[in-house]
Amino acid sequence: MKIEHVAIWVKDIDKVCEFYRKYFGGVVHSIYHNPAKQFTSRFITFDDGARLEVMHRPDIIVGIEEIVPRETLPDTQHLGFTHLSFSVGSKEDVDHMTQQMSSDGISVVGQPRTTGDGYYESVVLDPKGNRIEITI
Known part of the structure; x- marks a missing residue:
């Protein structure tokens, strides 16, 4: 058994994908869009086969940066992944x-x-x- 992929919600898919492409050599795949659910995602594949799904949906808006400016708490930890x-x-x-x-x-x-x-x-x-x- 193996973990097939990990997924994260983001506001800006392209910005996050570029980070993983530029620094970790990830291959960014074509965008998927489901207009009925207003869901968009891209997979990033890494050399060893690991995959990261970068997802966006406009109703998923609450993150730490909406509550507290990221630069004021750059190393905030939380429960979960x-x-x-x-x-x-x-x-x-x-x-x-x-x-x-x-x-x-x-x-x-x-x-x-x-x-x-x-x-x-x-x-x-x-x-x-x-x-x-x-x-x-």
Whole structure:
């Protein structure tokens, strides 16, 4: 058995898809639109076959950024799914990618480090504010 895909609700599908394409090499697939349900989505496929579905529906509007400006609470945690983790190959790749994202204005909420359980990782926020771990 395997997890087939993970899905997230967003306001701006293209902005979020571009983040995952640019930084993690995801292949963004064609847009699906169901006008009867006002539902739109795109799948992103990664090298190992993992898939992320990025979805929008105009009635799904409440998120942390509607309640509190994201920049005032950049590392807010909540119950439920907490992060996606991408393995990039080496400590140098983690460091380089983290620096590149920081230079591009992406929120870095955890600088590269070795965690207590032995992972070398950094943590950034995607355009929706989802935590993304970048690890070896």
